[in-house]
Every structure is written in structure tokens, then in C-alpha cells.
């Protein structure tokens with residue numbers, strides 16, 4: 346049970362700017378607000394919404410749920426990003442079915458009882474941050490399911506969680522019966538009717554998400570989980586209508602997208618894709634690459650997706666590139682190369698810092714990515730775990746002033762400074 350809502354208090358304040366927004370009228374003449382901190386319009390199905398800035402908290406599994414339910418951890422975790430001005434928050438990968446979770450501690454949206462619990466998470470975050478845009482990532486982990494939470498350092502006898510410990514290590518599934526790598530589980534190849542069930546489960550989970558109050562859902566089709574495995578020829582060697590050509594490999598994702606778009610015409614529908622499988626250059630196997638991303642981006646645009654986020658990794662163990670600033674920007678550029686009609690593109694991956702010239706200015710690199718038109722929005726992950734005030738810190742670094750902060754905090758700053 347939540348405490349009394351504070352929104353009336355927050356809204357009746359003399360400072361009407363939402364946290365994380367910049368008061369343009371207070372900028373000295375000649376000082377432009379960086380794109381990163383400007384309000385921006387994005388599509389949401391048949392409507393548009395205005396984001397208070399271009400910063401997104403990327404989805405990050407916290408492995409802190411019990412039977413898929415959000416816990417007090419999630420309220421505090423997302424509450425802090427909301428309170429410090431993130432324009433958009435994407436709640437972590439949430440299983441559309443119990444066996445679609447990466448671990449037994451994952452968040453979920455696979456049963457009706459989850460709706461009320463998620464509703465209190467959404468309400469809490471929105472209560473402390475007006476104009477917050479909040480979504481949730483819907484996921485199926487495929488052949489990478491039933492693992493131990495990565496922070497669990499207890500020595501376990503098996504690399505995957507057995508049924509006796511709440512796992513489902515004998516029943517993980519994939520597009521084809523190909524394990525992630527040596528020593529990994531051999532997944533069951535989904536039958537046609539099981540594929541249709543998964544499609545239904547995604548749509549049902551989206552329905553629960555919207556009833557819980559989320560503004561949008563992000564379909565997880567990256568990192569080697571189920572939908573991205575369908576897309577990649579490395580993990581999908583089916584001979585039926587879901588394998589072979591790019592159209593066939595992306596069929597499941599597109600079916601899910603089209604059904605959610607049809608059923609919820611005004612809600613936000615986002616997708617996260619791998620820009621590339623990242624095979625080393627000398628590995629000549631057919632894989633998912635930037636050309637595939639350009640082709641699929643165009644289809645997702647036509648299907649009514651609002652925002653496409655481009656990530657990478659997780660299909661093969663070793664990537665051909667390392668996580669340096671902007672390492673996934675080429676993926677966002679590949680999506681934009683499709684000449685998109687309405688869909689926006691976000692980029693992610695070590696975007697928090699400065700440029701080579703000014704390495705210690707948070708937000709400068711992200712601003713450069715936006716200025717150059719490589720992406721429309723910026724998603725950040727790990728930096729928010731260390732520095733939940735990143736939006737305010739970037740505003741101070743780029744503008745010499747705070748973006749609007751929580752009233753309860755910001756009136757104390759002049760004396761601190």
C-alpha cells in the first residue's frame with residue numbers, strides 16, 4: 346500500500362518545471378539549450394508525446410523480484426532516476442512467461458496479479474516526477490533462460506538453475522535446437538503452435554503493462570534472447586516460415602509488433618534490436634549485420650514502431666569490438682540509413698562521458714551523437730547505477746546550471762555551492 350500521493354504538493358509548487366527539464370527562459374542570451382536537454386516530440390501510435398529531455402534510463406535487470414513481482418527495491422531504484430530528472434525510464438526485461446525469464450529472480454508480467462504491483466511502481470515514479478515517460482521491456486530469454494542471478498557468487502553445482510532450485514533447465518527453448526555455446530543448455534526447438542503461444546504471451550503481457558499504467562512497452566529483440574535468436578541465422582536454422590530469409594526470421598517479431606500496434610493504437614511501442622551479431626571479420630558465417638538492421642528498421646517503421654533502440658552482443662560469446670564510447674552508434678546509424686518515415690532511433694552504450702577534447706564533461710559525447718544526427722534519443726545504463734543524478738550533472742556541465750531538480754532538494758543547493 347502506497348503512502349498518500351504527493352502529486353498535488355509537487356504541482357502546487359511555485360516552480361512548475363518538471364524535474365529534469367530546463368527553464369529555457371532563464372538561459373542567458375546566446376546560450377542554446379543542448380539537444381540532450383531539450384523537450385522533444387516522439388510518436389506514440391496515432392498520437393505524439395513530448396519528452397521533457399532526450400535521456401532514457403536503459404532497461405537493466407536487477408534480479409530482485411519474487412515470482413515476477415516488483416519489490417520495494419524497484420520502487421527505490423526507479424524512484425531515484427525519476428526524482429533526478431530522467432525523461433524516460435524503461436523498466437528491466439520482464440518475462441512474458443515464467444520460463445521466459447533469464448533467472449527465477451527476474452521481473453515478470455505473466456499473471457494478472459502482477460498488474461497491481463506494477464501499477465504501484467509506475468505510480469510511485471510518476472508521483473515524484475511530472476512528465477515522466479515510463480515503459481517496460483517485455484522479454485523472453487529463450488535459450489539463455491534459467492540462469493543464476495549474475496551477482497550470486499555462491500558456488501553452484503550446475504551453471505543453470507535446476508528445477509529443484511526453482512529453475513527450468515530441462516525446458517529452455519529457442520528458434521532452433523542450437524546451444525548458446527559449448528557447455529550451455531541444448532534448447533528445445535519451438536513448434537509452430539508454441540511460437541503462436543509466445544506471440545499471444547507478448548500481446549497479453551503488453552495488455553497488462555498498459556493496464557498497469559506504463560506509457561509504452563519495449564519488445565526485447567536484442568542480446569541473443571529469444572526474438573533476437575529468431576532474427577540471427579547463427580541461432581535460427583529453421584526450414585519453415587520462421588527460418589531462412591530475413592523476412593522469415595523476423596516474422597515472429599513483426600507479428601508481435603503488428604498485433605500490439607493494432608490492439609493499442611495510441612500506446613507507445615518500442616523495440617530493442619541488435620545492430621549486429623558482432624562476428625569477427627574472419628568469421629564468414631551468415632549473421633545479423635548492419636544491412637539486416639537497415640532492412641528491419643524500415644519494416645518496423647512501416648509496422649508502426651515508435652522508437653527503435655540499437656544495442657548489440659549476446660548472440661556469440663566473443664564480440665569483434667569492445668565497449669568504447671559510442672561503440673553501438675554505428676548500429677543506430679544503420680537504422681537511420683533506412684530513411685525512416687516516423688520512427689525515432691535511440692543509441693546506447695558508453696555514451697555518458699565527454700569528447701576526446703573535453704573528456705570530463707558528462708553529456709558532451711551524447712550531445713555530439715544527437716548533433717550529428719546519428720540518433721534521436723540517448724539511452725544510458727550503468728552510469729545511472731553509479732550516478733542517478735546524471736541528468737542534473739550533465740545539465741550543470743553543459744549549461745552551468747541545474748536542470749530543474751526536486752524542490753525538496755534544490756532549494757538547499759545555493760547554500761551548498
Ligand SMILES: Cc1cc2nc3c(=O)[nH]c(=O)nc-3n(C[C@H](O)[C@H](O)[C@H](O)COP(=O)(O)O)c2cc1C
Pocket residue numbers: 403404405406407437438482565567568617656693694695696724725726727728
Ligand atoms: C546490470 C545490467 C542489467 C541489464 N539488463 C538489461 C535488460 O534487462 N535488458 C536489456 O535490453 N539490456 C540490459 N542491459 C544492457 C543495458 O540496457 C545497456 O544497453 C548497457 O548497459 C550499455 O549501456 P551503458 O554503457 O550505458 O551501461 C543491462 C545492463 C546492465 C549493466
